[in-house]
Amino acid sequence: MNRIYDRVALIGLGLIASSMAHAIRRAGLAGEIVGTARSEETRETVRELGFCDKVVDSATQAVEGADLVVLAVPVGVMDEIAREIGPHLAQGTTVTDVGSVKRSVIDAVAPHIPEGVHFIPGHPLAGTEHSGPRSGFATLFDNRWCILLPGETSDPDALARLRAFWEGLGANVDEMDVDHHDLVLAVTSHCPHLIAYTMVGVADDLRRVTDSEVIKYSAAGFRDFTRIAASDPTMWRDVFLNNREATLEILGRFTEELFALQRAIRTGDGTLLFDYFTRTRAIRRGIIEAGQDTDAPDFGRGKTK
Amino acid sequence: MNRIYDRVALIGLGLIASSMAHAIRRAGLAGEIVGTARSEETRETVRELGFCDKVVDSATQAVEGADLVVLAVPVGVMDEIAREIGPHLAQGTTVTDVGSVKRSVIDAVAPHIPEGVHFIPGHPLAGTEHSGPRSGFATLFDNRWCILLPGETSDPDALARLRAFWEGLGANVDEMDVDHHDLVLAVTSHCPHLIAYTMVGVADDLRRVTDSEVIKYSAAGFRDFTRIAASDPTMWRDVFLNNREATLEILGRFTEELFALQRAIRTGDGTLLFDYFTRTRAIRRGIIEAGQDTDAPDFGRGKTK
Numbered sequence A, B: 001m002n003r004i005y006d007r008v009a010l011i012g013l014g015l016i017a018s019s020m021a022h023a024i025r026r027a028g029l030a031g032e033i034v035g036t037a038r039s040e041e042t043r044e045t046v047r048e049l050g051f052c053d054k055v056v057d058s059a060t061q062a063v064e065g066a067d068l069v070v071l072a073v074p075v076g077v078m079d080e081i082a083r084e085i086g087p088h089l090a091q092g093t094t095v096t097d098v099g100s101v102k103r104s105v106i107d108a109v110a111p112h113i114p115e116g117v118h119f120i121p122g123h124p125l126a127g128t129e130h131s132g133p134r135s136g137f138a139t140l141f142d143n144r145w146c147i148l149l150p151g152e153t154s155d156p157d158a159l160a161r162l163r164a165f166w167e168g169l170g171a172n173v174d175e176m177d178v179d180h181h182d183l184v185l186a187v188t189s190h191c192p193h194l195i196a197y198t199m200v201g202v203a204d205d206l207r208r209v210t211d212s213e214v215i216k217y218s219a220a221g222f223r224d225f226t227r228i229a230a231s232d233p234t235m236w237r238d239v240f241l242n243n244r245e246a247t248l249e250i251l252g253r254f255t256e257e258l259f260a261l262q263r264a265i266r267t268g269d270g271t272l273l274f275d276y277f278t279r280t281r282a283i284r285r286g287i288i289e290a291g292q293d294t295d296a297p298d299f300g301r302g303k304t305k
């Protein structure tokens, strides 16, 4: 018996929630999965796909009788959902979220959580460029990290259960300080996304190079950027608006360094360029050794045609 | 009989040349493959690997009796090699190169090519983050583009043969104007590489986020950048020093746009962010429809552990 919760309520049924549902079933972690999403269209799709035992029309209905509630909606919507479900949460329930930003989500959600309900924020560091209920798959979290951000007063039993749950989903669990999380993620995720969006935007804008040229000749490096820049606009708008400070700090560092490299190109300083490009290889090696990426050339992309 | 050349000389035996050798053999495009590289170590490795019929100690020896000579060395070395082999090239030989920048390579090589030898510059838009003679594989060019940049006086027969040769290697062949090539590549390859190097450098530099955190949590987007930033430092130094103007122009556009997005984050302009992020998705779709990348989530990366 791997069951950890009797009834898990998934609020939002996109990439993350649907992957959680598939992985919950794979490991038998819950007695029952109840889900809800904003649109009737998504709810209907999920009924067809069948990865929830029950799909209901509102968040308040979904949390009824649930011992784990997962907020899996864009960061900007967390406040509204928490406000809505707050009064309906039963004593002893655990509430968690999967939002990509933590300080602002905690500020938005915590005030609506009643005494006796355990709010433990979380963030699985796993995702793809696809979104929506059809994009989920059971192995998304395997060997990825899930960060939990318990407060000092968090209930140890509730925390241990949530940790076991994420481990059951395939993830390695870490705990982290809230503001440190937002800074680390600005570096490893938020800024890379903004930069990729920007570069793809520049390519799209440039009148002297046509879109069809950009598309045809993308294999030389650019196509990796377009994958990242194909991610969901709502999710990413909310991330940047809600992790403003850390994102702007890292972008400031980034432009500073970029200007130094630009200057080296302008002045023909090959040594500076060579040394800079040599240093960055070590990080790649570390990522491969840590099992967080494949060493196969081009990520082992299959032949595309 | 698919033989197009009797003897192909590969100058430089890294990723591109070794992949060409494997693909030449796969299709039977040459009677004989002769190769040379700078270091005895590489030459010895290639003798072991056996993808050349003959490995010789110098470029002048390699071009002897060759009807196709391929310069597959870093862009900054083209001048030196051309100067060396120029006097030893037989009438009717075709000389091509695979350098990632074209204007400066043409300026470096063309003056050393004798009358009656056909110099037709080229650039296969295919590569990986790995380098050296062990990194090559026969399918590297399959369904990728190879750009040829014949001059107005190029011999039509020599051009037709070189085109057939690249098609035999698996590539689709296009012709392009030299300066336009350098601009297009600045967009689709050179600037993305510089930006990726920069972002990885920032992550490595930041005192408040450790390298081990960056490595552990890279799956959220950053690891795609580290792949690009693991590419060969010599090759990329030479690319930037030799495509200075176009690279700096595109970087100028890039920082302009990045500042606009930074400003939107600072002022909380969610509409601007959302619209920007929506526009860039169309380009990704085009790339997938053109068969230049896979639509599988995360490039269909295999499980990494």
Ligand SMILES: NC(=O)c1ccc[n+]([C@@H]2O[C@H](COP(=O)([O-])OP(=O)(O)OC[C@H]3O[C@@H](n4cnc5c(N)ncnc54)[C@H](OP(=O)(O)O)[C@@H]3O)[C@@H](O)[C@H]2O)c1
Residues within 6 Å of the ligand: A011, A012, A013, A014, A015, A016, A017, A036, A037, A038, A039, A040, A042, A043, A072, A073, A074, A075, A077, A080, A081, A098, A099, A100, A101, A123, A124, A125, A126, A127, A128, A130, A131, A132, A133, A232, A235
């Ligand atoms: N994608 C990633 O790579 C990733 C990784 C880690 C964490 N996250 C975080 O996970 C969360 C969900 O992301 P996702 O990728 O799963 O997004 P997604 O695929 O776009 O799904 C979002 C879901 O939220 C629902 N929703 C949106 N607004 C709502 C509202 N006002 N009320 C109720 N439901 C609403 C949507 O319903 P409809 O379908 O009806 O619109 C949809 O089911 C976000 O906070 C994101 O930051 C994402």
Ligand SMILES: NC(=O)c1ccc[n+]([C@@H]2O[C@H](COP(=O)([O-])OP(=O)(O)OC[C@H]3O[C@@H](n4cnc5c(N)ncnc54)[C@H](OP(=O)(O)O)[C@@H]3O)[C@@H](O)[C@H]2O)c1
Residues within 6 Å of the ligand: B011, B012, B013, B014, B015, B016, B017, B036, B037, B038, B039, B040, B042, B043, B072, B073, B074, B075, B077, B080, B081, B098, B099, B100, B101, B123, B124, B125, B126, B127, B128, B130, B131, B132, B133, B232, B235, B239
């Ligand atoms: N990698 C890509 O993604 C890619 C894609 C398209 C085009 N290109 C272009 O293709 C060319 C080769 O790139 P690559 O990736 O194949 O590089 P690589 O794997 O690093 O190999 C470079 C080769 O050039 C040889 N070489 C270097 N300096 C030399 C010298 N002074 N004399 C003789 N040989 C010398 C090296 O010999 P040693 O091994 O003895 O040092 C090595 O065999 C470059 O111009 C590059 O811009 C690369």
